[in-house]
Amino acid sequence: MLWIIFALLTGIAIFSVLWPLARAPRRQNEVERDIAFYEERLGEIDREVERALIAPEDAKAVKAEAARRLLVSADQDKAPAQVSQTRVRLATALGLVLIPAVALGLYARVGHPDWPDLPLQARLDSEPGRMDLATAIAKVEAHLAQNPSDGRGYEVLVPAYLRIGRVEDAVRAASTALRLLGDSPERLSLYGETLVYAAQGVVTKEAQEAFTKAVAKGALVPKASLYLGLAAEQDGDKPRALAIWKKLLADAPTAPWAESLRQKLIALSSEEGPQSTPEGAAIAAMPEGDRDAVIRGMVDRLATRLAQNGQDLEGWLRLVRAYKVLNEADKARTALDEARRNLGNDPAATARIDALAHELGLEG
8 A cells, every 4th residue: 555655645745836826825915015115105205395305296296106106006916816826726736636646547557556575685585597787796795794705706796896887896806806715817817907997997017917927827818918918008018019919819819809909909010110011011112202192191081980980999099199190289189189079988998098198298
């Protein structure tokens, strides 16, 4: 019967809002104020006549005008208000009846008033396959509260925390799993990744140390190598980034991420210099005028593509660098602003854009 209580509360809320509108206005005070003002005005006119500030015949005209204004004010306070109040009362009655009726009808149609509530413990006891992520996290947290030495539980929580944006909790869970279970390459990589998330995409010194330890254990740990290459790129050491990623690609040429890494290598190689790729070497061999025309054509095509699809982070970074090489700092800054506008919802992308602006001296 809880829905009946909700209906009554809805009616009370509507009544409390509409009732003041339905009440007839108290115009008596306004009329009394007008009469008092009129009498005060008459007294003021008489005083002006006594001080010879106004002629007696003019005083009569002024008193007549004051009386006329009082009558006009009184006429305005009559019947129209009664008509208005009738409509307000009608609207109040309809609101009190129709709004709860419509609300209850919709709830009865799309809701489930006959369902009982589902306490937290009942949700925690449900089958894992039917559990949402928040409930699953709560269940693991409840388990860890009773078993704080279960490192596997903390390890399970890390990706779940990252998925829902609880980054600081993910860092703590990964650190605890390392302490309880030992520093395997996978756990070191996972811990380093949480540190990168916490730094909004920047591979910090502590994260680099975790990734380096993971790789030093001898096993192929793609995540650690990917982040170590990113760290080298963020530090401006592009040859080292290329070396790390090329080795990773050679070790796992058919991995799901291999194609995207190849594209990254091509982009980074083109940034390293015009002779880093066969295409770049051919461009470098051209006469200066032809070379500049080809480069500007490539830059213009890239800018056009980014104007149509602004979600390409690597494309924006290449465009900014290209404008910088062409000594077009204003265009480079404009490209930075456009990149931030298009990728502002991605903290990691924004961090890389800001890092490039700092590297190229385009922060102002």
